[in-house]
Amino acid sequence: MTPADAAELLTLCAAFDRRTIGEADARAWAYALRDVPLDDDTRDAVADHYGRTEEWITPAHVRKIRARIRADRIGAAHPVYEPPQGAYETGAQFTARRRAQISAAADGTLPARSIGQALDAAPPRKVLALVAGIGRPVDDEPAPYITPERKAEVRAPLSGKRAALVELAVDCPNEQCRASRRHLCKGSRGAELRTGVHASRRDAYAVAYATCPECQAGPGQQCTAPEPHPARIRAALAPAPDAEDDEDKQQDLARLMSTPPQPRTARARHTTGGLRA
Known part of the structure; x- marks a missing residue:
């Protein structure tokens, strides 16, 4: 100036x-x-x-x-x-x-x-794919994300009551635990957790064996989110139907329906006029 x-x-x-x-x-x-x-x-x-x-x-x-x-x-x-494209700078x-x-x-x-x-x-390809799916019919029943056969296969090598904890099929990634397959998780004081596992082990099991219903990530593939979607965890831990129990229930129901009702027997009762049959 x-x-x-x-x-x-x-x-x-x-x-x-x-x-x-x-x-x-x-x-x-x-x-x-x-x-x-x-x-x-x-x-x-x-x-x-x-x-x-x-x-x-x-x-x-x-x-x-x-x-x-x-x-x-x-x-x-x-x-x-x-x-500038194609030029050294x-x-x-x-x-x-x-x-x-x-x-x-x-x-x-x-x-x-x-x-x-x-x-x-531009929007990511995954977002564009989701937008393209808006408006499609959802009348068909979706396929199970983990089949009963696969869940039974996972539970087979687990012994005793530990078979109920399907998450024991994978190693625990928790830094303070690091429990190997088929071994219970341990708490901060070294005591075994007999009724559950660490959340990171649950997530690792869901990623290893279940398909995510939200991002369609297959078994062994990570979800698009930093952590597995809640729907994937629910699908992985959903109890598998027991075929033998269902068959027994069907047989009991068929037997009950085919049995004729028993005749009603008269019972004696006290009245003011005496005993009647």
Whole structure:
């Protein structure tokens, strides 16, 4: 900023605070703002200051408010650097191009845009696949996520009551436990957990043996979420129907339905008139 530019800026300030301006004032402001040009951002800084306070403006105010105005434009533009395709770029070239891009955003040449627009981001393929499935019929009964045969196969090598804890088919990934297959988990004091397992072991079992109904991840594949979906865990731990119990219940029901009712027998009762049969 030159003394002439500073005199013009001080004239704008005087329109608000009615200060007197001399040559010394113009030279002092020009020296304090020697690296700041007289542009619309500098003038806007003066107007913004007096639109918020009655305090006399100083070169420090002009510098601070002007920097804020330009920083807001940079934040709204989200400048994403894209190197030239098919060309080698040196560090000096990158620095020059990046500075030019930031300056363009601060000047308002690069328009405001969202982060998605700046990155030219498209929805992930998995999201597009889910959107494509909206509106499809769901009348058909879904197939079981883990078959009774597979669950019986997992339970077979487990002995005694431990067969009820199907999660024992995998090693426990808990750092404090690290129980191997077919061995119960241990608590913080070393005691065996006989009624359950660690949550991480339950999750590991669900990932190893069940298909996720939410993201369709197959056995041995991780879910799209950081942890297995709750539906996958429920599917893995759902009790398998016992075919023998169902058959016995059907036979008992058939036997009951085929047996004729017994004749009703008369019972004696006391009345005021004596004993009747």
